Amino acid sequence: MRIELKDENQEEPQKIDENDIRYKHETDLTKKEKRELEKMKLASMGWKGKLQYIWAYYKPQMAAIVAVIAIAFFVKDLYENSRIHTALTVMVIDSYGTKQEEAEEKVEKALGIQDDPYEIVTVDESLRTGEDGVALESYSQMAFTTKVSARAVDVLIGSEDYMDGFEFKDEYFMDLTELLPEDVYQVFGEQDDKYSITIDSDELAEELEVTYEPVKIGVLANSENVENAVKWLTKLAEELS
Template identity: 35%
Template sequence: MDIHEKHETDLTRAERRQLEKEKLQSMDWKHKLGYIWDYYKPQIFGVIAIFAAIWFGFSWYENSKYETIMYAAVTDGYMNEDESEQMNREYKEFIGDQEKYHRVSIDTTVAIGSEDSQARYNATMKLNTIVAAGAVDVVIGSKEHVKDFVTQGAAENLSEVLSEEMQETYQDHIVDDKLFDLTGSTKIGNPLHVTADPVYLVILNIGERRNMPQNFWNI
């Protein structure tokens, strides 16, 4: 019997494929795309889901290899990808770290000075949360923002983390023993594009990597 005269339930898989092929050949491109989309939508989404799962799985696996050797939270600043990569590379070169999967995280998403009150609240809550969790080693921003950590007793005394030689070299930048003025720093202050002027840095005494930040402004 001619497959065109058969009932759909009596068709074999090969015959169904043959009929679909003939139907597609009789359509223009616009109708072909519409037919394929309507008929194969579940399969298309299934393929997309598989590729998405593979991509996310690979990304997660790659990111899981990285270890943050220093985390700096920057209030009201921004940094493009090239500047971030350059600062990360120069810091690692300075401390002699050649490990491929070590990285310096520069977080410029803390928009405490935003004109939007909700954005300010969210940024403040984020900063306080990650600091309390011990994830932040350095905070960079206006004196108003970094001074809070001094008041709370969370800022390291620079005389305890800097060598005498470094203290002498940077004596004009050390303010109230715990703040470091980044004015004139072309490798840190400028690339961070912080809206405040001057910009200060504090090393936190509650982080897990307290031995790393003291080299930050040397890059």
């Protein structure tokens, strides 16, 4: 009979604890045990391994979180934009427009809305006339027609040649003798027609950044901000008086 002697230096095989979650099949693990197992795996990894592990196993969750954050910012911006109201849009024909922001700030100050983030003024200086100075260039005419039809213009400012070129002024402009208080209208002096105001002022021409003088101002017949147009013209009359 052969008798084998036990080597005292030989390590005994490690017994597997069937209750140790490391040796359980994944399908046998509870949710709590799965979380504990993930923690153990992470604890044994370096920082690079942890990042790779997190990215591999939590990519869908991370993408969902990013998507939720993006949607939240989009909804917030949408809500904020919905609260913004254009108090007045002033269109200046043939302006070389390098101080548009300053012009808008001055109108906002005249309306008393300079500190209201939800009330804005737009000074549109994008339209140009042709060489004759009477009719708009084809692209500008298309843009003008579109904006007026959309009720996106309240006040129109142009040269005498351009403003007098409107054949049916009563279809485009309001009667300023009826729109403005009598004392305000009189400040502008005698006018050659009731649908626009002629102002001969170097200072105003400089503010509007136009090369023509005098300037003519009319209020569009379909303006949605008539009250603010009157308020601005009243402030302008005060400055000229």
